[in-house]
Amino acid sequence: MSDSPDNPSASEPDAGGSGPTQRTATIDRPEGGSAGPSRVRQLLATVTQSLTPMVLAVIAGGILLALMGRDPIEFYGTVVDRAIFSESGRQETIIRMAPLLLIAAGLIVAFRANIWNLGMDGQFLLAVAFTAGVAPMLMPTLPRWLVLTLVLMLGGIIGAAWTVIPALMKAYYGLNEIITTLMMTFIGVNVANVLVKGPFYEEDPGRAFPATPVIEVADRLPRLFDTSIHIGILIGLIGILVVHYLMTRTSIGLRLNILGASPRAAHHAGLGVAKLTLLTFLVSGFLIGLGGSVELLGVQGYMRADWDPALGLLVVPLVFLAKMNGWASIAFVALFAVLANGGELATRDAGLPNDFILFIVALILIFMTVTDYLAVRRGGKGNPWIARFLASVGLRREGRDAE
Amino acid sequence: MLSEQLLTALIFGGLAAGMPLVLAGLGELVSQRAGVLNIGVEGMMIMGAYGGFVATLATGSAGMGFLAGGLMGAAVSLIMVVLCVRMGLDQIVVGIAITLGAEGLTSLLHAVQFSDTYPRIGRTIVLSIPWLSDLPVVGRALFGHHPIVYLTLLAAIFGTWALQRTRTGLAIRAVGERPEAVDAAGVSVVSTRTLAAMTAGVGGGLGGAFLAIVNAGNFIPFMTGGRGFIAIVLAMLARGRPLWVVVGAFLYGLSVSLATALQLVGVPIRTEVVFSIPFALVLIMLVLFGRNAYLPSALALPYHRGER
Numbered sequence: 001m002s003d004s005p006d007n008p009s010a011s012e013p014d015a016g017g018s019g020p021t022q023r024t025a026t027i028d029r030p031e032g033g034s035a036g037p038s039r040v041r042q043l044l045a046t047v048t049q050s051l052t053p054m055v056l057a058v059i060a061g062g063i064l065l066a067l068m069g070r071d072p073i074e075f076y077g078t079v080v081d082r083a084i085f086s087e088s089g090r091q092e093t094i095i096r097m098a099p100l101l102l103i104a105a106g107l108i109v110a111f112r113a114n115i116w117n118l119g120m121d122g123q124f125l126l127a128v129a130f131t132a133g134v135a136p137m138l139m140p141t142l143p144r145w146l147v148l149t150l151v152l153m154l155g156g157i158i159g160a161a162w163t164v165i166p167a168l169m170k171a172y173y174g175l176n177e178i179i180t181t182l183m184m185t186f187i188g189v190n191v192a193n194v195l196v197k198g199p200f201y202e203e204d205p206g207r208a209f210p211a212t213p214v215i216e217v218a219d220r221l222p223r224l225f226d227t228s229i230h231i232g233i234l235i236g237l238i239g240i241l242v243v244h245y246l247m248t249r250t251s252i253g254l255r256l257n258i259l260g261a262s263p264r265a266a267h268h269a270g271l272g273v274a275k276l277t278l279l280t281f282l283v284s285g286f287l288i289g290l291g292g293s294v295e296l297l298g299v300q301g302y303m304r305a306d307w308d309p310a311l312g313l314l315v316v317p318l319v320f321l322a323k324m325n326g327w328a329s330i331a332f333v334a335l336f337a338v339l340a341n342g343g344e345l346a347t348r349d350a351g352l353p354n355d356f357i358l359f360i361v362a363l364i365l366i367f368m369t370v371t372d373y374l375a376v377r378r379g380g381k382g383n384p385w386i387a388r389f390l391a392s393v394g395l396r397r398e399g400r401d402a403e
Numbered sequence: 404m405l406s407e408q409l410l411t412a413l414i415f416g417g418l419a420a421g422m423p424l425v426l427a428g429l430g431e432l433v434s435q436r437a438g439v440l441n442i443g444v445e446g447m448m449i450m451g452a453y454g455g456f457v458a459t460l461a462t463g464s465a466g467m468g469f470l471a472g473g474l475m476g477a478a479v480s481l482i483m484v485v486l487c488v489r490m491g492l493d494q495i496v497v498g499i500a501i502t503l504g505a506e507g508l509t510s511l512l513h514a515v516q517f518s519d520t521y522p523r524i525g526r527t528i529v530l531s532i533p534w535l536s537d538l539p540v541v542g543r544a545l546f547g548h549h550p551i552v553y554l555t556l557l558a559a560i561f562g563t564w565a566l567q568r569t570r571t572g573l574a575i576r577a578v579g580e581r582p583e584a585v586d587a588a589g590v591s592v593v594s595t596r597t598l599a600a601m602t603a604g605v606g607g608g609l610g611g612a613f614l615a616i617v618n619a620g621n622f623i624p625f626m627t628g629g630r631g632f633i634a635i636v637l638a639m640l641a642r643g644r645p646l647w648v649v650v651g652a653f654l655y656g657l658s659v660s661l662a663t664a665l666q667l668v669g670v671p672i673r674t675e676v677v678f679s680i681p682f683a684l685v686l687i688m689l690v691l692f693g694r695n696a697y698l699p700s701a702l703a704l705p706y707h708r709g710e711r
Contacts, residue, residue: 064511169689169690173690179639179689180686183632183636183686184682190678190679194673197673351514353514356507356511358506359504363504365500368496369493373492
């Protein structure tokens with residue numbers, strides 16, 4: 001983020017205490033302004049500050065592996081080897097980024113507007129279920145490109161629709177969305193399974209589990225060049241960059257940022273807070289639902305009952321580390337995809353469940369808040385988004401300023 | 404259709420299904436009153452479930468299992484205490500981290516220890532209260548449970564009294580409203596909140612242990628399935644009164660039990676629908692009563708002396 005030049009940089013402990021420690025406004029100003037080496041230094045400081053929690057988490061995860069009698073060096077070696085240095089693994093890593101980028105985009109829209117949509121998994125999985133159910137019905141009658149476009153839109157709309165209840169509750173009753181979206185996620189996951197076992201179910205004696213019809217490989221999202229990478233990665237990149245520029249360069253983005261910084265200010269500025277809240281939820285849910293469709297049409301091809309990758313909460317720390325910046329989010333999503341993809345193979349080699357990644361994400365979250373705390377204590381700026389998250393809790397805190 | 408036996412099974416099942424929520428909800432309630440929003444209760448439950456299961460398996464005693472589950476929950480809540488109460492970090496981020504980390508860790512431990520054997524623990528002892536348990540229908544349903552059920556209900560009554568009538572109870576309530584006033588009165592904000600946060604850990608741990616030892620008889624990763632989050636909402640809706648947590652939790656238990664009973668007598672209702680009912684109920688209750696839900700004014704806000 002762009003500090004004002006006179007603010008001490010967070011990574012310089014020597015400057016601690018001497019500089020002004022007052023927090024700057026949390027609205028993200030467009031980059032640019034100060035030029036020269038100090039800007040490079042600041043960028044470097046931001047990068048280190050953001051990367052530290054990830055590095056620490058990986059180290060702590062390695063200690064746990066060692067405690068369980070696994071060789072951490074070998075483990076992480078496998079991760080890097082499989083996820084980066086093998087051709088197929090590299091492609092798999094990029095494929096994995098597509099839904100994560102769209103979820104990240106959905107979260108950035110919401111979080112910047114101070115709306116804590118934590119119902120990602122329900123929105124995602126319902127979109128997956130509808131995509132898996134509807135695409136095979138349309139395929140025989142319509143051309144492929146049209147079906148894919150329609151179904152992608154449908155996924156987004158389903159994702160958006162699943163946010164309507166929490167959105168209305170937040171906009172008109174002031175009910176905290178953290179709890180309501182979580183509740184909706186639990187319901188959504190179950191509804192998705194009902195759909196897969198009911199209306200979208202296809203009998204197939206070759207399968208041991210209930211599932212939807214399989215979409216032919218030729219009918220799935222087109223591949224890029226000669227690789228196995230499908231165009232979902234482009235949708236993801238476009239999605240997150242559009243969100244980034246929408247939020248930092250346009251008037252609607254400014255409005256959402258104002259809503260995020262202070263609902264009261266937004267109200268006094270004549271912005272329809274209820275409408276903006278509703279809009280934010282819908283866009284957020286749309287992007288997350290789109291992520292679900294992309295994952296199904298690009299990778300899975302069908303949905304089996306009880307399948308739930310539960311990606312949502314895993315993306316939360318990434319957008320925090322990226323400070324809601326689209327470009328930085330791409331970098332963190334890429335790092336995470338390496339960890340998730342390589343980690344899946346490495347845990348299998350080590351005879352462990354893939355849930356190791358949950359532990360790593362938990363450590364990232366904890367180290368993230370701790371390093372932020374230390375940065376603030378040393379007189380730096382800290383991560384304004386964490387501070388804002390802190391101010392957002394409580395069932396009825398409408399109108400309370402973020403800082 | 405509603406035979407006496409079915410009715411007994413219904414009430415018995417409802418009580419048993421509600422118990423993990425009673426335990427976790429009571430702990431969460433104390434924590435919320437002291438201003439610590441413990442979002443990590445789901446993680447504390449799963450750790451308690453794991454600890455309780457392992458200890459019961461090792462010692463053959465459910466009592467030891469509950470002890471271990473409670474201690475495990477308390478140990479996890481120490482993370483919350485150090486990071487949130489002492490250092491004042493964000494309670495929600497840390498809470499999510501605790502939940503994710505505990506789920507990941509228990510899944511790993513389960514895989515390392517039990518993935519080949521899938522051991523189970525036998526039926527736990529029940530304490531049939533003499534005379535009362537001979538009553539028709541409600542007798543076995545209400546008075547034929549594990550002793551911890553009765554102890555918990557006593558704890559809820561004791562908790563109501565203690566929150567209202569003891570110095571510690573007053574300190575807990577005050578520290579959730581005006582920590583600066585408590586500080587000025589010479590009572591330590593940090594110790595009071597530490598006590599409350601650890602109560603939530605013990606409650607969550609015991610709730611998880613009950614789930615593993617009594618309800619399931621084994622440990623499965625992710626077995627808490629969102630109950631921790633329901634406990635949080637129950638505590639919010641109870642507006643600080645422990646007995647309402649008990650009522651809410653048993654309503655939840657009855658709804659689950661009723662749906663299972665309907666399935667048994669042949670009413671076609673999907674398991675997924677059954678699992679969704681409690682969350683939908685919570686949403687409906689939030690809409691109906693959420694506007695009146697009372698939350699302590701310093702909830703989730705860290706206290707730093709001298710800051711306003």
